[in-house]
Amino acid sequence: MSKGIEVMGVVCHVSNPHHRHDLIEKTVQKYGHIGIVVSNAAANPSVDNILDTRASVLDKLWEISYLPQSSMAMYGVTKTALLELTKALAAEMSELYSSWICAHTFC
Structure with missing residues (x-):
């Protein structure tokens, strides 16, 4: 000490x-x-675009980053993550297809 x-x-x-x-x-x-x-747990098992990310990589990211404390807490966590995923996916798809993409999330 x-x-x-x-x-x-x-x-x-x-x-x-x-x-x-x-x-x-x-x-x-x-x-x-x-x-x-x-809470500062993190992992970066892939640098692939969202559309190219394997399910096993997504499973590992969820396993590390979003550990539920209760069923309702996990529901809220997944809805918050869904908002960010939608924004990132829209940006990635607009670059990929050279067009404007409108993406919505309904929670």
Whole structure:
């Protein structure tokens, strides 16, 4: 401990439910509670365009980036992601087909 700062390292691959559980348990055991959560998990398994992205890559991105806490929370997460996906897909398709694309998302 230096300057009043204490740290603890815990191995946690966010796509592994046992790792996530272990991280929470060890943190609460050591500090008594969790005061702040910074969600910064990320992956970039592909640099392909959206239209060329394989389903397995999308599955991995969902697995890492959008871990549900409840069924309604996951519903909200997927709807928010759908908005961004629609914008990105419209931009990609307009470049691909050299035309203006109008894309809508109904949530």
